[in-house]
Amino acid sequence: MTDYYEVSLKQQRQARLLQFEHFQTVEDYVETPGLLMDLFAREKPDVVVHLAAQAGVRYSIENPRSYLESNIVGTFELLEAGRAHPPQHMLLASTSSAYGANTEMPYRETDKADHQMSFYAATKKATENMAHSYAHLFDLPVTMFRFFTVYGPWGRPDMALFRFTKAILKGRAIDVYNYGDMKRDFTYVEDLVEAIRLLIDVPPARPAEGEAVAAGDSLSPVAPWRVVNIGNSDAVQLTDFIKAIEEATGRKAERNLMPMQAGDVPATWADAELLKSLTGYAPGTSVGEGVAKFVKWYREYYRDQ
């Protein structure tokens, strides 16, 4: 319930989740000392999926400390709780931004990823490394997800789809960065959820000494740890994405062409072969279909538009 964007949207999401009989909430900051430790001691979780974070590339230039606290300290508290009360599998969200300045496409999990371009990406890459050390030292099975531009109903208001839809429906111009020459691997939220659900059942196992790791697998040679891309494996031009919003809203966008934003990368594209080989699943919702579902949700949610 941090106020990075409208808290009412978070409350509405939570109200939906509370309809599930076994869903419970604890409202606090993940970095609060002892919070996760007490929760793990009480619940003894089998599986932990950690999504809470300070997200967003742009805001990390303005307020880097919130990324340090939520992402680095928060993940440290989570790992300490996992060390004391080990789950069978911990799955933590990282990001495609971890690939940073890499230019070879599509991005593979086995590629080096050492040149992050924003502090957000740097904190997320750091959490991958922190989790690796705990997996190695304390035999904690850890899967790190690298999500690729996730979008859909109930999504984040700071992201392009939300901002563009809002501006187009209000008849205002949209800011198009790098003069529209950007590519993103857009991943529909329901596909992402399916991938997470399937990966829960595939905890990494530490390879035996001398055992070779399969080609294309990011499994660590010294820990039950791997990193997995979750993406559509399709790099879509920003201009085509905007066209999909125009079609779904039935309105023409007025474009404000802008230079590249600091910290941002011109393209992302996931190699999703590892996800497929681990789970048999490949995300496949097209941008046209996903954007239409988002716009339908948006219009219903903000009924006055």
Ligand SMILES: NC(=O)c1ccc[n+]([C@@H]2O[C@H](COP(=O)([O-])OP(=O)(O)OC[C@H]3O[C@@H](n4cnc5c(N)ncnc54)[C@H](O)[C@@H]3O)[C@@H](O)[C@H]2O)c1
């Ligand atoms: N949406 C994407 O395209 C994308 C891409 C790559 C990675 N991710 C990662 O996926 C995860 C989920 O992101 P999302 O896009 O669903 O964003 P989101 O804003 O919907 O979810 C993040 C939640 O974490 C909460 N949070 C923030 N700081 C917190 C703190 N210190 N303590 C407790 N809760 C806190 C926020 O209030 C929010 O509800 C994040 O880890 C994010 O970095 C998202």
